[in-house]
Structure formats: structure tokens, C-alpha cells
Amino acid sequence: MPPLHRVLTLAAVSVLVLTGCTPPADVPPGEVTSAADAVRELPGVDHVAVTRTPSGAEPVQGNFGQLTEPTPSTVSVEVTLAGTLEPRAAGEAAGEAHRLLVAAAGSVDDGENITMASSFVGGPGLGVSAGPDTTSEVVADAVEDGFGLLAAGATTVDLGLGGGGDGSWDDDPLAATAHVSAATRDDFLEIARAAEDLDRGVELQAPGVLYRAATRVPDVDAVRLLVAAAARPGVVDATYLSQEQRLTLRSDAEAGSQNLTDLHGWLETQDFATADHPVAYTVMDAAYAETTGWVSGVEPAGYAPHTLEPFGDAEPWPEDPTAPDCTARDLAVTFGAVDSAAGTRGASVRASNVSGVPCAVENVPELVFLNDAGEAQPDVATEPYEPGVVPGRVVVPDGGTVLAPLLWRAMSTANDPDTTTTIEVTTVPRADPVPIDVTTDGTPATGLDVLDGAEVRIGPWTQGD
Known part of the structure; x- marks a missing residue:
């Protein structure tokens, strides 16, 4: 296997909430600078750059006359790891860097309350974002997995380790779906196998092909079906939505053509779907007219009435039979x-x-x-x-x-x-x-x-x- 020629960059973003004094506009807190010096000494670290972007430091008149919090400033720490590092070594270095930087942000005692959100990017391959409550172990796993997926043939890997917009962060590795791009669909199978081994949910994308599994570990057989379907004559776009168990194909063939007839016949004779796991398919012709059917010719006996599962990873809300209807x-x-x-x-x-x-x-x-x-x-x-x-x-x-x-x-x-x-x-x-x-x-x-x-x-x- 050729060595990974990758550069991993860590951009650690710290939000400063001013509580009594205004720091110099472009000078990072000393604690963060010292942590950056310690990161420079980590094995495999090639370079560290620390910058601070000043922002508004005075309270702002908000709606209804009240004063809002001062606009936060930003401290960025960029750490470059050696591109030849093995995945485990890259993960260990990134996890330790995250630990040092978050600890430094928490130790600032000169009137600043610092919250750190770290963003790991690797040009052109890896991007990982993490928050202050994301553990260094989760960061290490994500970076290690990212390097592993790159080694399996991915061209880019992006992972988000939390931050749903409500200040919360999720340390469940499966909550961080890896958004993976590949040069061609032929790379999908190897990447899917790697993600399965890593127990990592993925979304796979190549020109004209998309496998979307939300937070689920990929079904390698479903990926194999998608790749084979995308290679059929006339197929322009192919998408497999794992959560819906649906394959969608767009063809450049005209309605009634032999290409479309052969495509339907191929889909319905595949040894893939079962009565317990039926897979619907939709084929769009050159005019975007749709025809539908069932992969492997296995049509469910009927759809039992069911509700939709909650979206996201939060626990279901409690039931309360006494709650009034919303108006x-x-x-x-x-x-x-x-x-x-x-x-x-x-x-x-x-x-x-x-x-x-x-x-x-x-x-x-x-x-x-x-x-x-x-x-x-x-x-x-x-x-x-x-x-x-x-x-x-x-x-x-x-x-x-x-x-x-x-x-x-x-x-x-x-x-x-x-x-x-x-x-x-x-x-x-x-x-x-x-x-x-x-x-x-x-x-x-x-x-x-x-x-x-x-x-x-x-x-x-x-x-x-």
C-alpha cells in the first residue's frame, strides 16, 4: 500500500466571552500559546500556527432595548501532522493535541471565559470537527478512522463530532457520519468494507453515485448492488437510501427502449432483497418519467401501519396522556x-x-x-x-x-x-x-x-x- 501523502490540519476555534477586560485585539491567550508549544513537541507534528481574529468587544444594543453579550473573538490553532503517519499514530497525535488545547482554554484565568471548538482539516483529504465536550478519545478515533478510509481509497473524508445547534455534543462515534467522496464508484466497495470494519457510519459519493446510510454502518451488499446498478447501460445517476431501503436510478434511455426493459429485468432478478427486507426501486427515463418495482421481484405482502421514528439521535420524548392538544x-x-x-x-x-x-x-x-x-x-x-x-x-x-x-x-x-x-x-x-x-x-x-x-x-x- 503506498504511503499516505496527507497533511492534517487542526483548526481549534475558541470563543471568548469577555467578563471584565478587553484582551489585545490580535494576541492569543498565553495559555493557548503555551499549549501550542506543547503540541509542537508531539511526535509526528510538523507545524503549529496560532492566530486570533478580533471581533466586537463591547455590548451591543439588541432588540427591545436590552444589551446583548459582546461579540466573541476567535483563536485558531493550526497543527500540521506528517503525511506519512499511520492512521493510529495520526489519531493519537490529534487526540493529544485536542486534549492540550481544551485544557488550556479551560485554564485561562485573566478575565476570559473560553469555550473551544476544534476543527480538524486535512488538505485535501480529511476534515474533522469537534467541540469542547468531545473527548480526546473520540477525536483520536475519528482522525484514525479518517486516515483509514483515505487508505481504503477515499479522496476526501469529512466528519462532524457533534454540535446540533443547541450547545450539545454527541460523543457516540456512530453519530459522526463520515461523508466520503471517491474518485469512481469502483472504490466504493473497499471503502464500505473499511467503514464496516471501523464500525463507522458513512455516506459515500462519487460522480453520479450516492450511498446514504445516515448514522448506520454501511451494508456492503447494498453498496455492491448500487455499484452494479450504476454500471448498467444508460444509467446516469444512482442513489441508494439505506434508511428508506430504496434504489433510485436515472437513465438517459427513452421510454419503451430495450435499455429500460433490460434494466427492469436486471433489477428484478438480482439475488438481494427478501420478504423481510424488501427494497423498492425507481427508474427515471430521459424525460424523467418514473417506473417503479421491487429489487429481486420481492414485493412485501403489505405495509403494516407504522409511525416515523424520531429524527436524530435524541431519546424519544416522554408520553403524557394528560397533555393538551397543541393549538x-x-x-x-x-x-x-x-x-x-x-x-x-x-x-x-x-x-x-x-x-x-x-x-x-x-x-x-x-x-x-x-x-x-x-x-x-x-x-x-x-x-x-x-x-x-x-x-x-x-x-x-x-x-x-x-x-x-x-x-x-x-x-x-x-x-x-x-x-x-x-x-x-x-x-x-x-x-x-x-x-x-x-x-x-x-x-x-x-x-x-x-x-x-x-x-x-x-x-x-x-x-x-
């Missing part, structure tokens, strides 16, 4: 960012409980898609998110957020059609619809490609992440 006033509605893969769009409508007490929801929200003129998009069909799914009663704690997932097929915006810029959301039965702008916060500024004739799959309210 429209209890729920603040927002729109989740759009994600795209192989011609499919995914997003969510989110509702946060602002009532001050727990309340319950048990329905699918009603959605109306409006263009920039405020007119409803014609002929938009809404369908269940997946067969058999039914709403479950979710008791939303005060401040908790539920989401309703959305899926739709990408539609062409080449001729500047009237895109969807607003969605009217009826959160609970008999509530007044609430308009939400869908041209900001992770969505295209021109709106969503939910156009005339779109089909949107909508899920029921489910515990969010």
Missing part, C-alpha cells in the same frame, strides 16, 4: 434547509412549541405551495411520505421542535418558471394557515422547484433532532 398559537413554524441527491429534493416543515407547557400533535400538516404572486401552484399532488406511515401522538415539550419531512422530484427551472416562494402551513386541524418564506435559510433565493404538476410526499409531525 396554532402554541407552534412557531419554520422551514428546514433543502437537501438534494440524484434528482430528489428533501426538506422539512418544522414547528416549535412556544406555549410554555407540553402539548401534543397527531396529524400531517396541510401545505399549499404559492408562487411569488401568491397564487397556488396548479396540479400539485400531495402523497404520504412512505407507504403505511400514519401519524403518531407526539407530546412536544416546551421549546421542543417537531418536523414534517418532505420529498419531491427535481423539476426544471431553465425557463424561469413560477417557483414556489411561500408555503402556507396549516399546523393542526382547523387552524389558520401560516405563510412561511422558503427563499432563505438554506433554500434557493429564487424559491423551490415545486412547480405545476409536482408530486410532494409529506410526512406526519415527528420528533425533530
Whole structure:
């Protein structure tokens, strides 16, 4: 195996909350500088650079007249490891560097309260982010795994070790899905085997091919099926969604062509799916018309009614039969960012409980898609998110957020059609619809490609992440 010619960079980001004095604008705290000196002495460390980016140090007048916290400044520590290090040695060096830097941030006693968030990047291969509560052992494992995946043929590996936007950090290695890119689909199998050995959840991507497993360790057989399907004549894009057990293929063949007939026949004769684990497939032709079926020809006898599992890794919220139903006033509605893969769009409508007490929801929200003129998009069909799914009663704690997932097929915006810029959301039965702008916060500024004739799959309210 050729040596790894990789450079690992650690960018340790520290947030300074000023409590009584203003530090020099561009001078890092002495404790962090001393820790950087100690990191320089670690085996395998080639270089350490420490910088500080000043920011606002004075309280700022906020909404309603109150003073906000001073704008934090940032200290960055960049550590370069020797590219020839073995994965275990790279992990040990990164873990010890993280430990030293976090300890230094916690020992600052000159009027500054420092919180450190570390970001490990390796150009061009590895990127790992970690927070102050992420242990050095988890950092070491992540960096070691990243180098191992690079050794297995990955071109880039990105891992996030926590930080869900609420100040919490998750030290479960499987919560850190490795987003892995490869030069070609032919590298997928070796990378998937490596991830399985490392017990690491991955998302694999190469030009025209995507394997998405959320936090799950990859199913090597499913990866093998995806790679083989992507190599079939005429297939342009191939996606396997592990959580949905669905294979989606886009072909450049015309409807009714022999290529499409052969592709369906190949899918239905594969020795892969079983009655206990059926896998649906969708094939899109050159005109994006869809045909569906079941891999291996194994169609489930029927879909038993079921609710959606909570999104994310949080423990399910407790049930409370005495909790009242949420009203429209209890729920603040927002729109989740759009994600795209192989011609499919995914997003969510989110509702946060602002009532001050727990309340319950048990329905699918009603959605109306409006263009920039405020007119409803014609002929938009809404369908269940997946067969058999039914709403479950979710008791939303005060401040908790539920989401309703959305899926739709990408539609062409080449001729500047009237895109969807607003969605009217009826959160609970008999509530007044609430308009939400869908041209900001992770969505295209021109709106969503939910156009005339779109089909949107909508899920029921489910515990969010």
C-alpha cells in the first residue's frame, strides 16, 4: 500500500466571552500559546500556527432595548501532522493535541471565559470537527478512522463530532457520519468494507453515485448492488437510501427502449432483497418519467401501519396522556434547509412549541405551495411520505421542535418558471394557515422547484433532532 501523502490540519476555534477586560485585539491567550508549544513537541507534528481574529468587544444594543453579550473573538490553532503517519499514530497525535488545547482554554484565568471548538482539516483529504465536550478519545478515533478510509481509497473524508445547534455534543462515534467522496464508484466497495470494519457510519459519493446510510454502518451488499446498478447501460445517476431501503436510478434511455426493459429485468432478478427486507426501486427515463418495482421481484405482502421514528439521535420524548392538544398559537413554524441527491429534493416543515407547557400533535400538516404572486401552484399532488406511515401522538415539550419531512422530484427551472416562494402551513386541524418564506435559510433565493404538476410526499409531525 503506498504511503499516505496527507497533511492534517487542526483548526481549534475558541470563543471568548469577555467578563471584565478587553484582551489585545490580535494576541492569543498565553495559555493557548503555551499549549501550542506543547503540541509542537508531539511526535509526528510538523507545524503549529496560532492566530486570533478580533471581533466586537463591547455590548451591543439588541432588540427591545436590552444589551446583548459582546461579540466573541476567535483563536485558531493550526497543527500540521506528517503525511506519512499511520492512521493510529495520526489519531493519537490529534487526540493529544485536542486534549492540550481544551485544557488550556479551560485554564485561562485573566478575565476570559473560553469555550473551544476544534476543527480538524486535512488538505485535501480529511476534515474533522469537534467541540469542547468531545473527548480526546473520540477525536483520536475519528482522525484514525479518517486516515483509514483515505487508505481504503477515499479522496476526501469529512466528519462532524457533534454540535446540533443547541450547545450539545454527541460523543457516540456512530453519530459522526463520515461523508466520503471517491474518485469512481469502483472504490466504493473497499471503502464500505473499511467503514464496516471501523464500525463507522458513512455516506459515500462519487460522480453520479450516492450511498446514504445516515448514522448506520454501511451494508456492503447494498453498496455492491448500487455499484452494479450504476454500471448498467444508460444509467446516469444512482442513489441508494439505506434508511428508506430504496434504489433510485436515472437513465438517459427513452421510454419503451430495450435499455429500460433490460434494466427492469436486471433489477428484478438480482439475488438481494427478501420478504423481510424488501427494497423498492425507481427508474427515471430521459424525460424523467418514473417506473417503479421491487429489487429481486420481492414485493412485501403489505405495509403494516407504522409511525416515523424520531429524527436524530435524541431519546424519544416522554408520553403524557394528560397533555393538551397543541393549538396554532402554541407552534412557531419554520422551514428546514433543502437537501438534494440524484434528482430528489428533501426538506422539512418544522414547528416549535412556544406555549410554555407540553402539548401534543397527531396529524400531517396541510401545505399549499404559492408562487411569488401568491397564487397556488396548479396540479400539485400531495402523497404520504412512505407507504403505511400514519401519524403518531407526539407530546412536544416546551421549546421542543417537531418536523414534517418532505420529498419531491427535481423539476426544471431553465425557463424561469413560477417557483414556489411561500408555503402556507396549516399546523393542526382547523387552524389558520401560516405563510412561511422558503427563499432563505438554506433554500434557493429564487424559491423551490415545486412547480405545476409536482408530486410532494409529506410526512406526519415527528420528533425533530
